[in-house]
Amino acid sequence: MKFLDIGEVCAATGIKPSALRYYEEIGLVASISRHGLRRQFEPDVLLQLKLIAMGRIAGFSLAEIGGMFGRDQTPALSRPAILQKAADIDRQIRELTALRDTLRHVAACPAPSHLECPTFRRLLDVVAKQGRSRARKPRRPAKAALP
Amino acid sequence: MKFLDIGEVCAATGIKPSALRYYEEIGLVASISRHGLRRQFEPDVLLQLKLIAMGRIAGFSLAEIGGMFGRDQTPALSRPAILQKAADIDRQIRELTALRDTLRHVAACPAPSHLECPTFRRLLDVVAKQGRSRARKPRRPAKAALP
DNA sequence: CTACGAATTCAAGCCGACTTGAGGTCAAGC
DNA sequence: GCTTGACCTCAAGTCGGCTTGAATTCGTAG
Numbered sequence: 001m002k003f004l005d006i007g008e009v010c011a012a013t014g015i016k017p018s019a020l021r022y023y024e025e026i027g028l029v030a031s032i033s034r035h036g037l038r039r040q041f042e043p044d045v046l047l048q049l050k051l052i053a054m055g056r057i058a059g060f061s062l063a064e065i066g067g068m069f070g071r072d073q074t075p076a077l078s079r080p081a082i083l084q085k086a087a088d089i090d091r092q093i094r095e096l097t098a099l100r101d102t103l104r105h106v107a108a109c110p111a112p113s114h115l116e117c118p119t120f121r122r123l124l125d126v127v128a129k130q131g132r133s134r135a136r137k138p139r140r141p142a143k144a145a146l147p
Numbered sequence: 148m149k150f151l152d153i154g155e156v157c158a159a160t161g162i163k164p165s166a167l168r169y170y171e172e173i174g175l176v177a178s179i180s181r182h183g184l185r186r187q188f189e190p191d192v193l194l195q196l197k198l199i200a201m202g203r204i205a206g207f208s209l210a211e212i213g214g215m216f217g218r219d220q221t222p223a224l225s226r227p228a229i230l231q232k233a234a235d236i237d238r239q240i241r242e243l244t245a246l247r248d249t250l251r252h253v254a255a256c257p258a259p260s261h262l263e264c265p266t267f268r269r270l271l272d273v274v275a276k277q278g279r280s281r282a283r284k285p286r287r288p289a290k291a292a293l294p
Numbered sequence: 295c296t297a298c299g300a301a302t303t304c305a306a307g308c309c310g311a312c313t314t315g316a317g318g319t320c321a322a323g324c
Numbered sequence: 325g326c327t328t329g330a331c332c333t334c335a336a337g338t339c340g341g342c343t344t345g346a347a348t349t350c351g352t353a354g
Contacts, residue, residue, distance in 0.1 A: 005301095006300095006301070007300070007301080016342085016343080017300090017301070017302095018342065018343055018344085019341080019342060019343085021302090021303095022341070022342060022343095026341095034302095035350090035351085036301080036302090036349075036350040036351055037300095037301055037302045037303090037348095037349060037350055037351095038300080038301055038302080038350080038351090039301085039302090047268065047271055050271050051249075051271065054242060054245065054246045054249070054271075055246065057206075057239060057242050057243070057246075058242070058243050058246045059204075059206055061340070061341090062340080062341075063340090068250070068253075069253075069261070079254045082250050082251075082253055082254040083250075083251065083254050085250050086247045086250040086251050086254070089243050089246060089247040089250070090247060092204060092243060093240055093243050093244065093247070095201060095204045095205070096204070096205050096236050096239060096240050096243070097240065098201065099201045099202065099204075099205045099236060100233045100236040100237060100240070102198075102201070103215070103229050103230075103232050103233040103236070104229075104230065104233050106215075106216075106229055107226045107229040107230050107233070114216070115191050115194055115195075121194070124194055124197050124198065124201075152330095152331095153330095153331075154330070154331080163312085163313080164330090164331070164332095165312065165313060165314085166311080166312060166313085168332090168333095169311070169312060169313095173311095181332095182320095182321085183319075183320045183321060183331080183332090184318095184319060184320060184321095184330095184331055184332045184333095185320085185321095185330080185331055185332080186331085186332090208310070208311090209310080209311070210310090295354100296353105296354090297352105297353090297354090298351105298352090298353085298354100299350100299351100299352095299353105300349105300350090300351095301348100301349085301350080301351105302347100302348075302349065302350085303346100303347090303348080303349100304345100304346095304347095305344105305345090305346095306343100306344085306345085307342105307343080307344070307345095308341100308342090308343075308344090309340100309341095309342095309343105310339100310340095310341105311338100311339095312337105312338085312339095313336100313337080313338075313339105314335100314336085314337070314338090315334100315335090315336085315337095316333105316334095316335095316336105317332100317333090317334100318331105318332075318333080319330105319331080319332065319333100320329100320330095320331080320332090321328105321329105321330100322327105322328090322329100323326105323327090323328085324325100324326090324327085324328100
């Protein structure tokens with residue numbers, strides 16, 4: 001059984017030990033045993049951490065990520081819920097695309113103030129329309145934080 | 148001179164007065180005068196706030212957004228720097244696409260544990276390759292919260 | 295056998311982005 | 325002219341996601 005020492009996991013992923021312990025503390029990953037004090041992980045943890053990194057980049061909280069990919073084999077989220085997440089990401093991709101185009105335009109446009117440039121305003125309108133189409137966000141249920 | 152009362156701005160954008168004051172405090176937007184105590188804004192602030200919302204969705208911090216689109220007409224960021232941001236967003240889009248595909252696969256795949264599914268692993272590998280090119284600090288976008 | 299260095303625990307701290315609460319001010323409507 | 329309600333200020337609080345620091349425990353190299 002080749003398990004991975006926490007140090008190896010950190011070296012392989014670039015994640016700090018403290019972060020890894022934190023992930024374990026909140027139940028996002030699990031260490032399988034100890035070597036002395038040192039946590040040992042199954043190699044699969046590397047894939048899980050990759051997944052977690054993906055989720056973070058996509059803007060999901062650790063709690064949401066835990067919900068999407070439960071540590072155990074149970075899917076943890078209903079099929080429709082997962083598809084909803086996928087749709088959310090699609091929307092995010094469209095917005096990012098608009099932002100990217102806007103930035104490229106800003107880099108190219110000679111207008112003195114971008115707010116005066118028609119092309120710029122058009123790009124903003126694109127985003128505005130998408131924003132309008134999406135469902136209303138939670139009415140301050142638990143949180144609205146953005147790190 | 149038709150200025151917008153803070154209340155109107157909030158109504159138009161869904162942003163809370165407290166958040167708007169915070170944005171002003173950190174120099175992201177500027178109020179132009181007061182009506183009694185009430186802040187008055189130029190109509191352009193609505194576009195600026197749209198821009199800010201875009202940036203937040205894209206995962207940029209308020210500081211970064213302020214750097215990209217300074218309140219005044221000066222571009223605040225060099226042309227290459229802006230293009231670099233655009234390239235970063237392109238990468239982010241690719242990662243989001245991979246995550247979305249992974250989620251859709253998870254919704255469809257019958258394997259007992261996704262870590263055992265070859266398709267799933269292949270998707271992860273796609274992301275892994277991209278991630279290696281440059282580690283990106285994850286930043287959680289704010290969810291729009293209504294009062 | 296001892297020293298070393300990496301990992302451990304636990305509590306506390308930090309940053310970003312706001313929100314909340316207490317106490318105050320104001321212009322508009324009756 | 326008084327009430328009302330939205331806004332004001334300022335300090336403090338919150339939440340997520342870690343990091344840092346102090347004191348400690350190991351396994352391994354020498």
